[in-house]
Amino acid sequence: MSESDKRLVVKGNSFIDSYWNLSLAGHKVFAAMLANINPTSPEPPKSIMLNKKAIQELDTGLNRVTIQKQASSIIQELMEFKVSFDPEDLGDGVFKHEGFNVFESFSYKYRDKSGKREILSVELSFTDKALPLIHGLSENFMKYHIERIKKLESPYSVRLYEILRRYHPIKSRRPTSIVTIDLDELKRQMKVFDKAGYKRYNNFRQEILQRCQKDLEKNTDISFNFEGQRISRSIKKIMFIIKHNNVETVEETEGTVLPKHVDIELFSKVGQVLPNLNEEKKVLIFNAFEKDVIKEALFEFALAALDKKIDKPEQYFIAICKNKQKDADNSKQNNSDAKEQDDMSWADALDEF
DNA sequence: TCAACACTCAAGATCGTGAG
DNA sequence: CTCACGATCTTGAGTGTTGA
Structure with missing residues (x-):
């Protein structure tokens, strides 16, 4: 198995959303273990023996030397593999914290190396809590070909790939999916929330988001752009714009999350100018108004914002859009006999904002 | 004005990988 | 197995921006 490793890794969405991470090698071995399970088989997967040879045979994309060197720590990592939830x-002030071990009832062999245990092999079976999240799934799961993560260079890339893949499935015909994830939540999902180095957004962005961005674009079938969304001064959410990496397979005609012909750059600009506007509202705006109208409105809004403090920027912006759209429609009506009537019905839906 | 936060740039420590 | 090298992780300094 090399270029065309079509084995499927299947994980329940709640597993993807929970809080855990592994080393890069741990990710690849775990994914390969899942890829060797038939997710639809009525029989739950049997216990899995892991040792250097077994890891080699899993065809994880790890090179022989890495396996040779890290087998013991990979095995140990999986033995201790825990996930937790929000x-x-x-x-x-009382909180309930839930989590579980992924594997149980292991028996393992180790070599004593001057007081240090070098794990040689282990027999792992899934716990009752973990099993429903990796086997017998009929809904709320995500899947991908294991080939996609074999070349990834960072554990965060693997984690983010799975998180984004959940929102942009393999068979999605959408050219683009947009999802906004709470920054803290994302950090928890990647297990970096408590890491001092990532307390600062710039470091998180530079070292995780930007690296993952490059890694996914280079090595997987999806790529993404992202944009921090502020609440007052702080970045609180990240908006991901996810797209298929392999353009030949993308059909642009069906099931768009964004309206047709949407200009992603313009969409992003609106986000910058109106950071409190979530993407659903932005989609409504892009459904309701023409691209040129939004462009002009942005310009006018920016000019107005230079002059004065705008109390309700979202409403103000929408009001400009409405006026400009009316103008645009009127001038079209003068030039053309065929005119759709209910263009502004979309805009009316915006009034509640 | 001040405090809080984000930005750029930089550098040392640590880790992962491949060659021999 | 060791070693070297590049990548990643982590931290810090200095500066700019923004809201109270």
């Missing part, structure tokens, strides 16, 4: 606020 703590539930029970009130009065």
Whole structure:
């Protein structure tokens, strides 16, 4: 198996959303273990024996030397593999924290190396909590070909690939999917929330998001752009614009999340000018108004913002759009006999904002 | 004005990988 | 197995911007 490794890695969405991470090698071995399970088989997967030879045979994309050197630590990492969920606020400052081990009842062999254990082999079976998240899934799961992560260079790339893949499935005919993820939530999902180095957004962006961006573009079938969204001064959310990397396979005609002919750059600009506007509202705006109208409105809005403080920027911006759209429609009506009537019905939906 | 935050740039430490 | 090298992780300094 090399270029065309079509084995499927299948994971439940709640597994993807939970908080965990592995080393790069750990990710690849775990994914390969899942890829060797038939997710639709009525029989749950049997226990899995892991040792250097077994890891080699899993065809993980790791080179022989890495396996030789890291097998013990990979095995140990998987033995201790835990996932946890968002703590539930029970009130009065009490939180309920839930998590579980992925593997159980392991028996393992080790070599004692001057007090240090070098794990040689282990027999792993999935816990009852983990099993429903990797086997027998009929809905709420994501899947990808293991080939996609074999070449990834960072554990964060693998994690982010799975997170984004969940929102932009393999068979999605959408050219683009847009998802906004809470920054803290994303950090928790990647297990970097408590890492001092990533407390600063710039480091998180530079070292994780930008590297992952390059890594995914170079080595996988999706790529993404992202944009930090501010609440007051701080970046609180990240908007990801995810697209298929292999342009030949993309059909642009069906099921668009963004309206047709949407200008992603313009979409992003609106986000910059109106950071409190979520993407659903932005999509509404792009459905309601023509691209040129939005462009002109942005310009006018920017000019107005230079002069004065705008109290309700979103409403103000929409009002400009409406006026400009009316002007545009009127001039069209003068030039053409065929005119759709209910263009502004979309715009009316914006009034509630 | 001040504090908080983000930005750029830089550098040392650590890790992962491939060659021999 | 060792070694070298490049990549990644982490931290810090200095500066600019923004909201209170």
